[in-house]
Amino acid sequence: MRISCVGAGPAGLYFAIVMKRRNPNHEIVVHERNPAGTTHGWGVVFWDDLLATLRTNDPDSAQAIADQAVPWSGQVVDVEGQPPLHYVDGGYGICRRRLLQILIERALALGVDVRFESEISALSQVADADLVVAADGVASRLRRHRADQFRPQIEAGRNKYIWLATTQPFPSFTFGFVPTRAGWIWFHAYSFKEGVSTFIVECAPETWDGLGLGAMRADAALKALESIFAKHLDGHGLMSRDGHGNTLPWLSFRTLVNRTWHADNVVLIGDAAHTTHFTIGSGTRLAIDDAVALASALSEHDSLPRALDAFGRRRQRALARVQRDARLSAEWFENLPRYIRYNAPTFFTLLLARRSRLLKRMPARTYLYLRRKYTKLTGSASSPLARIGGPAHRFGSKARRGLSGAESGTPCP
Structure with missing residues (x-):
């Protein structure tokens, strides 16, 4: 199969890697409009679940990423005027530039043709490809060429x-x-x-x-x-990477959803297909998951339309909960005055509960009261999602032990 990937971010590069590992005969070109070494942002966060996915699909790049990652331990919430609070947790950070270097080097070693300063602004430039993978970000130019089919919706956040x-x-x-x-x-x-x-x-x-x-x-x-x-x-x-001598590049987060993820032989992955707010820290993991899911769908189906249909359905189902959580998390920070007036332990509890649909719909004090009652009646309950991008802990687990006194709901003086 002749494949053109537009965009050398984690999604496009990792898809090329996985496809080459599954079949070295694929002819894959990755086009990147920027010069080599150019990137946005600084570091990214991830957890053991991403490392497990990487090890399953390409142990070599997984090991290189693990070797370069910096572990961080715990979460700290520090509200000025109150004692900082700590929560036992852990994850990893890695330089985004180094992450991309690892993926580029691995893709090249597998025989992927990675071309920098190769701008693809029209589908006619990749007309000879059997499959065009648009991994060119939230402002995807390729998506615009099929906007009537993808039907994207972009909503700017308030903060x-x-x-x-x-x-x-x-x-x-x-x-x-x-x-x-x-x-x-x-x-x-x-x-x-x-x-x-x-x-x-x-x-x-x-x-x-x-x-x-x-x-x-x-x-x-x-x-x-x-x-x-x-x-x-x-x-x-x-x-700052940008803005030297000018104003800093402040942003309003853009939440993107698409009605469908493929049109003809063009398929969207990564931020071209969806975005999730940075406060849940899932962008890199979701990009990698997209890449693996697309490669799997192409391996499972001998028809490109059926493969792309299966990929779109699978990933849209998988992302429904994540995107909802991301919207709730963003809205929580947009409504910070509702929560920061409480004492530090209660505020920390509410911060960890930011993806709760109940919390959004009722006063914080009422939410805390109902949560205590439900826990007392049942003996257990699903806790707020206790880490950024991570699974839920139960009330009474380490999530609660790190928040002693957090149930009082007492506003700060």
Whole structure:
């Protein structure tokens, strides 16, 4: 089969790797419009479930990724003016650039033709391919050519956010919340390689406007953020990949869904097919899952239309819950004032419960009361999803032991 993958992110590269391993006779070209070494963001997070998937499908790249990954231990929630709280948990961080390098090197070793500075803006450029895999991100150009068939829907989130980095180590996944004259601003931070951590800053648009962050030059905005988070950065600076001399590239998260994932011989994977909010930390895992599922469907069916139909149905079913959780998580942070007025243990409980549909529909105090009653009556209950992108723990498990006193529902003074 002649395959053209457009986009050399985790989805496109890993699909090429898996397909080549299943059949070395496939002719696969990966087109990437950017120069080699170009990437967005800093580090990505993942858990043991992703490593298991990688080991099953390509042990060589799995081992290289495991060797380069930096483990982080636990979660910390630090609301200014209250003692930080810790939760026992763990995962991994890895430099996104290094992750892509590993996948590129593995794809090349298997005989994949990876072409940088090869921009594909029209389907006519890949007309000789039996299959075109659009892995070109949320703003996919190829998706636009079949928009009437894919029927994409994109919804912009309310909050503003930006991906930064710092040399301050964060050995635990850390949420830090700081009040300002214009409202709360917070960060999500984790180490992803020796001496460097991802530092995602998020806030409501009113806070962003009130602090003037959108109008400041990049260097001034970084200094303002360093001042706001001085206690957490402990003298370390913040870094941005973009915006030198100009304003920083603040974003509003775009949630994308498509009615169908394939049109003729063009199929969407990764962020071209779907996005899930960064607060559940599942983007890389879902991209890899898409790649594996597409390769499996193509191996299981001798007809391309049937294979693409099966792939689309399978992945849309698998993503329904994840996308719902992601929307609820994003909305929780968009409504932070509802929750941050409670004491730190209760706030932590509500943070872990952010994917609960019940919490969205009732006052936080009522949610906590009903949860206690249900647990008392049944002896057990499904807890809030207790880790970013992870499975649920039961109430009374380690999730609860790390949150002593969290059931009181007492607002902060």
